[in-house]
Amino acid sequence: xxxxxxxxxxxxxxxxxxxxxxxxxxxxxxxxxxxxxxxxxxxxxxxxxxxxxxxxxxxxxxxxxxxxxxxxxxxxxxxxxxxxxxxxxxxxxxxxxxxxxxxxxxxxxxxxxxxxxxxxxxxxxxxxxxxxxxxxxxxxxxxxxxxxxxxxxxxxxxxxxxxxxxxxxxxxxxxxxxxxxxxxxxxxxxxxxxxxxxxxxxxxxxxxxxxxxxxxxxxxxxxxxxxxxxxxxxxxxxxxxxxxxxxxxxxxxxxxxxxxxxxxxxxxxxxxxxxxxxxxxxxxxxxxxxxxxxxxxxxxxxxxxxxxxxxxxxxxxxxxxxxxxxxxxxxxxxxxxxxxxxxxxxxxxxxxxxxxxxxxxxxxxxxxxxxxxxxxxxxxxxxxxxxxxxxxxxxxxxxxxxxxxxxxxxxxxxxxxxxxxxxxxxxxxxxxxxx
Ligand code: CTP
Numbered sequence: 017x018x019x020x021x022x023x024x025x026x027x028x029x030x031x032x033x034x035x036x037x038x039x040x041x042x043x044x045x046x047x048x049x050x051x052x053x054x055x056x057x058x059x060x061x062x063x064x065x066x067x068x069x070x071x072x073x074x075x076x077x078x079x080x081x082x083x084x085x086x087x088x089x090x091x092x093x094x095x096x097x098x099x100x101x102x103x104x105x106x107x108x109x110x111x112x113x114x115x116x117x118x119x120x121x122x123x124x125x126x127x128x129x130x131x132x133x134x135x136x137x138x139x140x141x142x143x144x145x146x147x148x149x150x151x152x153x154x155x156x157x158x159x160x161x162x163x164x165x166x167x168x169x170x171x172x173x174x175x176x177x178x179x180x181x182x183x184x185x186x187x188x189x190x191x192x193x194x195x196x197x198x199x200x201x202x203x204x205x206x207x208x209x210x211x212x213x214x215x216x217x218x219x220x221x222x223x224x225x226x227x228x229x230x231x232x233x234x235x236x237x238x239x240x241x242x243x244x245x246x247x248x249x250x251x252x253x254x255x256x257x258x259x260x261x262x263x264x265x266x267x268x269x270x271x272x273x274x275x276x277x278x279x280x281x282x283x284x285x286x287x288x289x290x291x292x293x294x295x296x297x298x299x300x301x302x303x304x305x306x307x308x309x310x311x312x313x314x315x316x317x318x319x320x321x322x323x324x325x326x327x328x329x330x331x332x333x334x335x336x337x338x339x340x341x342x343x344x345x346x347x348x349x350x351x352x353x354x355x356x357x358x359x360x361x362x363x364x365x366x367x368x369x370x371x372x373x374x375x376x377x378x379x380x381x382x383x384x385x386x387x388x389x390x391x392x393x394x395x396x397x398x399x400x401x402x403x404x405x406x407x408x409x410x411x412x413x414x415x416x417x418x419x420x421x422x423x424x425x426x427x428x429x430x431x432x433x434x435x436x437x438x439x440x441x442x443x444x445x446x447x448x449x450x451x
Contacts (some may be wrong), residue, residue, distance in 0.1 A: 024162025051078030
């Protein structure tokens with residue numbers, strides 16, 4: 017295969033009219049600005065693989081920000097520049113977004129830090145990228161429209177399903193690429209090439225991943241969790257011994273894997289029921305299970321978990337075995353509620369990792385019942401007026417007891433049920449005042 021091939025037929029056959037027209041326009045603007053322009057990276061990769069991808073990354077040999085401003089003006093869009101990085105976003109009225117960058121080489125003052133940037137040409141720009149499969153560009157200027165720029169035999173790697181770094185400092189310059197390598201491997205069913213694999217293992221054991229900020233690691237893990245089959249990537253990370261460089265006290269075992277399998281089966285149901293359900297927190301409950309207090313505190317600082325989340329995790333660890341046995345034996349919902357209390361979604365996700373399918377169904381109907389059960393008629397005020405009870409914790413206890421009865425019997429008449437609950441509580445008070 018040669019370095020320059022015209023693949024405009026792929027553009028015309030595989031992309032929508034709108035995208036083709038947009039790419040052609042961008043090429044025209046390139047001529048008007050006297051700059052070579054390219055679409056690069058994942059978009060090119062997925063075009064060749066014939067996979068849909070709407071993330072258009074444009075690279076300009078020239079001034080990327082000026083180019084983006086011109087383009088936005090011509091297309092009636094908004095431009096958001098990032099002067100420091102010579103990049104800009106062009107955002108259309110309907111929200112569609114294009115990233116524009118200036119061709120650049122990056123050099124790294126120290127590993128894991130944001131790169132210093134130098135203006136450069138497309139070849140150097142492509143060379144600084146993570147893997148060969150992501151290091152191709154397609155020229156958009158009219159006279160060369162559709163010419164694929166493949167300096168590093170990228171197409172061959174794409175055809176053969178190989179993940180390969182472009183140079184031996186790739187993982188040192190950006191250690192999160194070790195996680196990306198696993199993600200691309202699993203997404204496309206590709207394999208890391210041997211030398212790349214050796215580099216990864218070496219840089220991993222030299223603890224380069226530990227130099228990266230928690231938020232960047234977290235972002236990469238979150239990208240894995242957005243993939244179709246995150247379990248495969250987690251498994252692969254475990255196989256490469258990567259997990260302990262992310263969660264230092266985690267020992268990945270077959271049992272842990274089983275928990276993940278069950279958890280991932282249950283997550284979609286939780287997403288239907290809880291807004292903003294966070295997959296990273298959900299998998300974290302498994303990775304962080306039975307951690308000691310001080311390491312947990314380190315993890316909280318690193319990955320930014322809320323304090324509340326860590327408290328939930330500790331709480332769940334203590335109730336999970338008893339709750340599992342209540343569910344196994346199909347105890348009434350009120351008994352589960354008495355142990356779990358007003359739960360948050362991460363208690364449920366954590367418990368789900370311990371349950372088989374039938375048990376998960378039981379947990380789900382428990383969750384739905386708790387979410388849909390409301391006390392409608394009886395209130396604190398009602399209790400005070402009708403039974404001359406004083407304000408205080410006793411009112412809450414009575415209402416909770418009513419709630420539990422209602423969990424087990426949705427047709428319950430509140431007014432009738434409350435009679436005996438109140439009677440019992442009053443007797444209790446009288447008994448204790450006799451003592
Ligand atoms: N890139 C890189 N090193 C990184 C992240 C990104 O070299 N650590 C480059 C790659 O060339 C990549 C491009 O920047 O193609 C865009 O990155 P991103 O949007 O994160 O990835 P995509 O390749 O587009 O993958 P995805 O399909 O997951 O969006």
